[in-house]
Amino acid sequence: MRPMDYLTRALLALMLALLLPAAWAGVPNNRAEPAYAEEQTILQAQQDSRAPEPALDNAASGKAHIDRHYIGQYGAREGDVIIQRGGNLWRTWRNGWISSTSGILIILAIIGIALFYFVIGPFARPRESGRRILRYTDFERLIHWSTAISFLLLAFTGLIIFFGKVILMPWMGHGVFSGLAFISKYIHNIFGPIFIICSLIMFFTFIHRNVFTRVDRAWLRRGGGLATHEHVPAGFFNAGEKLWFWLGLTVLGLVMTFSGLILDFTNFNQSRYVIQVANYLHLAGATFYIMAAMGHIYIGTIGTPGTYEGMRHGTVDEEWARQHHELWYEQVKSGEAPMAPPPEPPRVPPRPRPGPAT
Numbered sequence: 001m002r003p004m005d006y007l008t009r010a011l012l013a014l015m016l017a018l019l020l021p022a023a024w025a026g027v028p029n030n031r032a033e034p035a036y037a038e039e040q041t042i043l044q045a046q047q048d049s050r051a052p053e054p055a056l057d058n059a060a061s062g063k064a065h066i067d068r069h070y071i072g073q074y075g076a077r078e079g080d081v082i083i084q085r086g087g088n089l090w091r092t093w094r095n096g097w098i099s100s101t102s103g104i105l106i107i108l109a110i111i112g113i114a115l116f117y118f119v120i121g122p123f124a125r126p127r128e129s130g131r132r133i134l135r136y137t138d139f140e141r142l143i144h145w146s147t148a149i150s151f152l153l154l155a156f157t158g159l160i161i162f163f164g165k166v167i168l169m170p171w172m173g174h175g176v177f178s179g180l181a182f183i184s185k186y187i188h189n190i191f192g193p194i195f196i197i198c199s200l201i202m203f204f205t206f207i208h209r210n211v212f213t214r215v216d217r218a219w220l221r222r223g224g225g226l227a228t229h230e231h232v233p234a235g236f237f238n239a240g241e242k243l244w245f246w247l248g249l250t251v252l253g254l255v256m257t258f259s260g261l262i263l264d265f266t267n268f269n270q271s272r273y274v275i276q277v278a279n280y281l282h283l284a285g286a287t288f289y290i291m292a293a294m295g296h297i298y299i300g301t302i303g304t305p306g307t308y309e310g311m312r313h314g315t316v317d318e319e320w321a322r323q324h325h326e327l328w329y330e331q332v333k334s335g336e337a338p339m340a341p342p343p344e345p346p347r348v349p350p351r352p353r354p355g356p357a358t
């Protein structure tokens with residue numbers, strides 16, 4: 001053998017001597033603790049996945065099987081759960097039939113409102129009398145607009161979080177969409193509690209005007225004249241507005257408040273199951289709230305000309321009040337309800353008084 005061959009063989013032998021123990025150490029065996037633990041976890045997970053899930057009213061719900069396995073292993077807090085079996089079901093439902101149903105309902109509401117506008121048409125604009133009546137005080141308008149603006153911010157950012165990945169990301173690209181989703185999430189998280197406070201103030205400001213009376217039953221029976229455009233008497237708020245107050249602001253407001261707070265403050269050790277159920281409720285509530293809000297915005301603007309002025313400036317024309325809220329109009333005329341405050345006299349700066357000649 002040539003000296004070069006000796007050298008090559010010696011180098012190969014050295015390499016083998018170095019590599020073999022390393023390779024041996026890499027082979028999974030019972031003494032390699034992490035590999036053993038993983039294997040046991042997989043076996044446990046397989047076994048758990050065959051066991052029936054405890055019902056939601058069972059205290060073990062969300063903690064048993066795979067979840068319990070990990071809690072037991074790494075700690076007792078929900079934050080220590082690494083794998084949660086229900087998570088995959090939640091993801092497939094949220095991204096599957098729930099998002100499709102929600103999207104279809106919102107699109108149907110938009111089509112329904114458009115059809116209503118083009119087929120039945122809005123109310124005719126009443127002939128202006130030129131006399132104004134006070135409808136909302138500055139405070140009432142401030143609280144309405146604060147609630148409305150925070151609602152719109154929540155609705156737009158919520159829809160971006162919900163549908164953005166499917167609708168926006170394909171044409172925006174990952175980079176732009178991730179920035180938008182990030183901003184949306186923070187706006188949503190911050191405006192949630194602001195919306196709750198505004199809704200509460202709004203509730204107590206307007207509750208006394210939203211008590212149902214016999215007049216409302218008659219208004220509902222005739223559909224408020226929305227389809228026929230006939231004149232139907234109503235008080236300060238009609239039955240449709242009262243329904244929006246009780247079913248929208250109050251019932252849906254409560255659903256969004258409780259589910260939203262559970263989603264917003266995950267630091268109270270609530271289990272992932274609770275958060276997932278809150279997410280379903282939040283999505284259902286958001287869908288109905290957004291649909292109803294679109295109807296409210298349509299009727300309050302182009303559907304009933306003259307209505308928006310009340311919320312914009314605080315006053316409405318007398319003729320509008322007579323046509324749409326006749327009973328309230330009569331109260332105003334009889335002095336029971338306030339008229340518009342007289343316009344403020346223009347501010348003329350005081351003329352400088354001629355002083356003594358110097």
Ligand code: HEM
Pocket residue numbers: 094151154155157158159161162163185188189191192193195196256257259260261263264265279282283286289290
């Ligand atoms: C009433 C108006 C509201 C609407 C229309 C609305 C809508 C939505 C929608 C569509 C989502 C997306 C859910 C998903 O993608 O699975 C969402 C998420 C969320 N909402 Fe709301 N929401 C409203 C009010 C609130 C309130 C009042 C709070 C809190 C107090 C809140 C807190 C949250 C949180 C924390 C999330 C999860 C955001 C994230 O992914 O990190 N929401 N909302």
